[in-house]
Amino acid sequence: MSSGGLKLPKGWEVKKLGEISLVGAGNSAPQNKELFKNGKYFFIRTSDVGKIKKGHINSSNDLLSEEGILKLKLHKAGTILFPKSGASTFLNHRVIMDIDGYVSSHLATIKPNKRIKDRYVWFYLIMIDAKDLMQNIAYPSLKLSDIRKIPIPIPLFPEQKRIVAILDKAFAEIAKAEAIAKTNLQNAKELFESYLDNVFKNKSDDWEEKLLGDICKIESKLIDPKELKYQDFIHIGAGNIVSEKGMLIDLKTAKEEALISGKFLFDDSMVLYSKIRPYLMKIVKCEFKGLCSADIYPLTPIKGKLVQSFLYYLLLSSHFTKYAIEGSQRAGMPKVNRKHLFNYSFYCPLVKQQKQIIQKLDQLQFEIKKLEKIYQQKNESLIALRKSILQKAFEGEL
Structure with missing residues (x-):
């Protein structure tokens, strides 16, 4: 059996996303700014999702008041958010709600049923490129009917749990490797900025x-x-x-x-x-x-x-x-x-001193460029690794 080119083992089924999830959308944002004053209910926008990109979301920039949530639909924790309109659609951000909250109409909402593990669906949707679902990429918009038709391979619930556990561990290790590479690059940039600032703070008497x-x-x-x-x-x-x-x-x-x-x-x-x-x-x-x-x-x-x-x-x-x-x-x-x-x-400083300072700064910038290249290569390899692991997971090869 196969799903969109994915080979599947026995016992797996191919279902449409709409068959195993409730697929809908959020509500239009209230236009009255007064409804956001002294608010206590989360209202998640595409900008909030953009800060997370791929992962769990447990807060929002805007909070609605009691009056503000009237007639709005509450979305439960475990709901997956999928940008469906606007420029952010192309960014393929995918987040899963750790909180109950209200959601912007620019976001599709996907809540798997009780027989399907939320994070299993979330991991699968990371693989989906929004461009493949669009009829015209000049207009960045997805129809809920097209999202519902996304084919997804479904094993039994215990196998879903096992796959999610493996992916959680693998993604945590990848995130750790990314963080180390990013920290090394940031440390080098901070060293350069610190040296540059000190040049003008710690002047010599003859300057x-x-x-x-x-x-x-x-x-x-x-x-x-x-x-x-x-x-x-x-x-x-x-x-x-x-x-x-x-x-x-x-x-x-x-x-x-x-x-x-x-x-x-x-x-x-x-x-x-x-x-x-x-x-x-x-x-x-x-x-x-x-x-x-x-x-x-x-x-x-x-x-x-x-x-x-x-x-x-x-x-x-x-x-x-x-x-x-x-x-x-x-x-x-x-x-x-x-x-x-x-x-x-x-x-x-005098020209002779300027040249000495330049030599040190040039050296630091050279090191930063080397680290940026290493970081870029590392980042590309980790992206490829994520993709490879996900591919194997949903082909039943983990």
Whole structure:
């Protein structure tokens, strides 16, 4: 016997999800904010599910009052929540409720019957990709009728319990391995951030207080990217800079982007700083000549006073970022104006000392990149391991 390509042993049955579970949906969220004041009843939204992703949920951000739950359906602990509409549908989040509560209409609710173990169904639904259930992925929405038709292999209850126990143990070990890898990476990042912050906290006596505008300038003028001589230049916008990492993604030429508005020219001597939403820390130094958005400052260090890499690390520091955020809050759209940028005051070491600091920071960043690569590889292998274990579980091979 088989189910959707899964080979099954004797004694197993293939059932539709709707045959072994009550499949429904939550209620529309009450629009009256007063109904959430002094609330005590959980109201679970897709955002709450998104915080868990895959696992157990035992709280919600919003709590409804007695009046707020009138006419809403209460869902019991053991109910599985499955995003069925909106962008989160594609994320394949699956959670199981440890609490009784009320649920948003964007979530499908699946409560297995008494002959089926809740966590057995939850583990199986982790394998289901929402895209495979959609008729048109341009409209992220699932019909309850399609969810009810999901085929699921069902063994006897004792076998369900045995499978769940094995999967619980395996997933706990995988989660432990993920946590160790994540902790190692986080420790390395914290070491880098700590060293960077200490550079500016523990200044030497010979460091001089400077304004950023004393040792750095913006020389570039806006040019017309439609001119033929600029058509093959790479263009960098804020969206091309990865937050906090100094990396570039999805680069295209001026011609490919069909640019029409004015852009700054930059070269390999500059540091590019995105002035929009400074808390995103979008900063990069490039090894080529190109064009950048007018929402990016192309900063040129003054020779003999400031080294390019030191400027890059300075802009990454928490001290500067805090200053930039404070100055940007005066505008509707958080944005660092040029005057505020160049009025940033700090103690600046001599160029020789800057280079020594850069060497240490470069070394720490290199170690972080190595750990990030290891973490990514480890994460991919653990995802594959989860998938393999689940496949074996529902083929009766555990």
